[in-house]
Every structure is written in structure tokens, then in C-alpha cells.
Amino acid sequence: MLPFCDRRVTIARKDVAPVWTRSFPIAKEPTTLGEHLKKKRFLAGMRQDEAAVKLGVSGRTLSLWECDRIYPSWAFQTRLIAYLGYDPFTEPTLGSPKRNETSCVAFLSSETLSTIGQKLTKFRMEMRKTRGQLATQLGISVKTIWNWETDKRKPCKSKLEKFKQLGFKE
Numbered sequence: 001m002l003p004f005c006d007r008r009v010t011i012a013r014k015d016v017a018p019v020w021t022r023s024f025p026i027a028k029e030p031t032t033l034g035e036h037l038k039k040k041r042f043l044a045g046m047r048q049d050e051a052a053v054k055l056g057v058s059g060r061t062l063s064l065w066e067c068d069r070i071y072p073s074w075a076f077q078t079r080l081i082a083y084l085g086y087d088p089f090t091e092p093t094l095g096s097p098k099r100n101e102t103s104c105v106a107f108l109s110s111e112t113l114s115t116i117g118q119k120l121t122k123f124r125m126e127m128r129k130t131r132g133q134l135a136t137q138l139g140i141s142v143k144t145i146w147n148w149e150t151d152k153r154k155p156c157k158s159k160l161e162k163f164k165q166l167g168f169k170e
Helices: 033-044 048-055 059-066 074-084 103-109 116-126 131-138 142-149 157-165
Strands: none
Touching (some): 033 048, 033 074, 048 059, 048 074
16 A cells, blocks of 8 residues: 555456465376366365365365375265266276276276176276165175176176176177
């Protein structure tokens, strides 16, 4: 303020990030889900607690996601897709060694799946079902599905037919 003026004019600038966001580094090319979440939140000008309310999770959970300490469960993936505006779970860059993706789904971005277990896992994930939900639907145990998906065992023809009735293609 000038010494001879008693008026102050303030104008909100939309082209400048809020003060609280200037001190945090944001990846220009995000590579992990956490970096994508953080970039989306900062570009929207939201604080972490505001974004957490929007996603329907606690602030601590969102913090852990953004820091890539934990990976969101299936229950939250539809909310995250809606929040981000795209599906980061099918992005081909996921699955690299230092990414936040779990090792059991890193192969899903490839076009050629080599084993029946990988094909069954991809089919289950495309259906957006947990092993428990699929086991209940098929009338088998969760451990049986886990054994098939990890190629410890192979499904018999009758069980494979149940998968085919759901739309599975070998």
C-alpha cells in the first residue's frame, strides 16, 4: 500500500495457482496413480480433505494413495475413474518396476496373455469382480480361483464351462 492511499484493490487471478499449491512439486508427466491423483487435485485447486470428501474416503486414505503407499481396492476404482475422467487402471505404462501397481496385475496391459491363469485374471478384472464375488457366483472357493489365477492348478472342463457361460474366451 502506498503511504498516501487509503484504498486497496484486490483482484482474484484464475491463471495463478493458489499459494498453498506453489510449495509442492507436481509431476508434469505423472507415471503413478498417486501422481495422477495429486495432479488432478492441484489443477482443480482443491485441498486434500476436499478431494477426499468428493471421493468418499478419509483424508488419510487419499494421502496414502497420493504418496503411492497403498493401491486403491476395486470398490474405489469406479469413483477414481469418474474423478480423473479416464481409466488409469488400463493404462499400458502401469506395471513398471517402480510404479504403484501390484505385481499381480502388471501383465494385464499386454495384448498376448500366455497362461490360462492370466486370462482368467484379466477376465475377472474386466468383470470388476473380486475373487470372492466370482467364487460365490460360480459356487467354488476363493482359494480355487486363486490357484487357477496363479497357475498352481488348472480348472477342469466343467468349471471352465461355467466361465464360458459368463463370456470367457480362451
